[in-house]
Amino acid sequence: MRRSLFGCVLFLIGMTSVSTYGALSPIVVNTPVSINVYPAYAPHGPISPSWTDYVVNAITALEADDPIEGDRSVDPSGYEHVSGPVLPTEMMYTDYNSWLGMADPNPAFAALPDVFEAEFGNRIHFGLHIKSDGTKPFSLSDISWKLDSNDLTNYFDQQGDFSAANYSPTRVGINYGPDNQKNTGDDVIYNNGQSGTWEVDEFMYVGIGDGFFSSEPGALNDQDDLNRTLRDLIGGCDVTCVFDLQAIYTLNNLGGTPLIAANSVEIQLLPGNGGDFDHDGKITSADKDLLTQITALGNNDILYDLNADLVVDFDDLEILVHDIAGTWFGDANCDGYFESGDLIQVFQAGKYETAAAAVWSQGDFNGDGVFDSTDLVVAMQDGGYDQGLRPAIAAVPEPASALLALLGMGLLAVRRRR
Incomplete structure (x- = not known):
């Protein structure tokens, strides 16, 4: 009832x-x-x-x-x-x-x-x-x-x-x-x-x-x-x-x-139940996977609406990543760091530029449901690559040359597989 x-x-x-x-x-x-x-x-x-x-x-x-x-x-x-x-x-x-x-x-x-x-x-x-x-x-x-x-x-x-x-x-x-x-x-x-x-x-x-x-x-x-x-x-x-x-x-x-x-x-x-969408008492990649699925579907479910504006979108993803999880865009494995291991993980998922459905752990960092170059741009603009743990107030440095080189290698590998 x-x-x-x-x-x-x-x-x-x-x-x-x-x-x-x-x-x-x-x-x-x-x-x-x-x-x-x-x-x-x-x-x-x-x-x-x-x-x-x-x-x-x-x-x-x-x-x-x-x-x-x-x-x-x-x-x-x-x-x-x-x-x-x-x-x-x-x-x-x-x-x-x-x-x-x-x-x-x-x-x-x-x-x-x-x-x-x-x-x-x-x-x-x-x-x-x-x-x-x-x-x-x-x-x-x-x-x-x-x-x-x-x-x-x-x-x-x-x-x-x-x-x-x-x-x-x-x-x-x-x-x-x-x-x-x-x-x-x-x-x-x-x-x-x-x-x-x-x-x-x-x-x-x-x-x-x-x-x-x-x-x-x-x-x-x-x-x-x-x-x-x-x-x-x-x-x-x-x-x-x-x-x-x-x-x-x-x-x-x-x-x-x-x-x-x-x-x-x-x-x-709490709005969005505090970001613990799978109710396991922890904030993990599974929660980010669920949120990117919901944002991609355009489903404005109150259980995922972290800012209580009745819309579930990138703003909610940003709250989950920065404010709740305290990490960077690009941290695919949710260990608190954005580094080469995350890029290897998302490229190994094999969904880059395929239009196949993807979630956070597979490279969808902007919540549109796919992994493409726009996700890499979001990750680079957040400025967390090889910067360690995200501080409470994070400055946004220019994308590191090492990151750009690694992305280039990743994209090249994807093209070769095609």
Whole structure:
């Protein structure tokens, strides 16, 4: 179904009393109880085949206040705190196999390790760790939560509590025992259906999980479904939408002022999804190949419109090459340098002056869909040949004589092959 801007489905585990609310300024009161909130990347809840292991990693990390448990780069069950602005592809979840905005028939998805191809997308979870000094016991039922976002529609704003919830593998309580000291042999762990009214001295919760659910009518395939959702999200922005998503937890019934703690993430809806067109989390020659294909077709797809002017053209290619990738025109292999290896690569592709369809990695540096002399002119005019990495502000030198000589040899070789 189609949704208004920032439409989402909130993912809750055993919560009750859900309603909308206004924004709240978090207050932290100094007590014998500490409370911390940690935003973290996560798979798609219980539907995910890695969820059980993720929960174990999350609870372990939360108890130790560690930012990482496991290796998320090779295992979707890895736990890791959010380390910067969140892109929509990092919190899109589906009812079909997907990961980080990738799905069939995206080649980048097919290239992932099999363990990722079995997933169903991603969420952001706001983990919770509450710890007492042993003199202030509390219970799961004493905890309430609120979620607030400052996007245009405040769509994420909701609230609830744990008044009817029990302890579980995702909500783990520890009672320190009669001596009120942890790890002295008399600790009791609640994680298997015990009443949420039972008092504990420490509590870890995987956290409120949230994301953008992708299910668009008329999608041609799974990747097209994700792309349509991205278009909905990015299309609701004038240029760039940046907003905060905040989770607020309140611990009541401590015999005084409630203890409140919060944390937030910044969500960025960037024009053209920031240039990562294949959603693999990197800017590579594959992204430039995709953009040159789109510019050649004259397809003004918002997913490739990096300057948000509703036209996908050479201006967008220039933004991708210079501003996002920080490289030169002519850098066919996208290693950051424009040198002889790039020219050898594009001439070996065998498409020079053949009118055959070409992409960036095959010499199409101006986005017209073919490799011809105009592409070489664009590369020479950019002035990067044998100049090393492109500086933030690049001067444009005259084309190097070595470049002209090499081009001459390349063209001669092409003529001989004919």
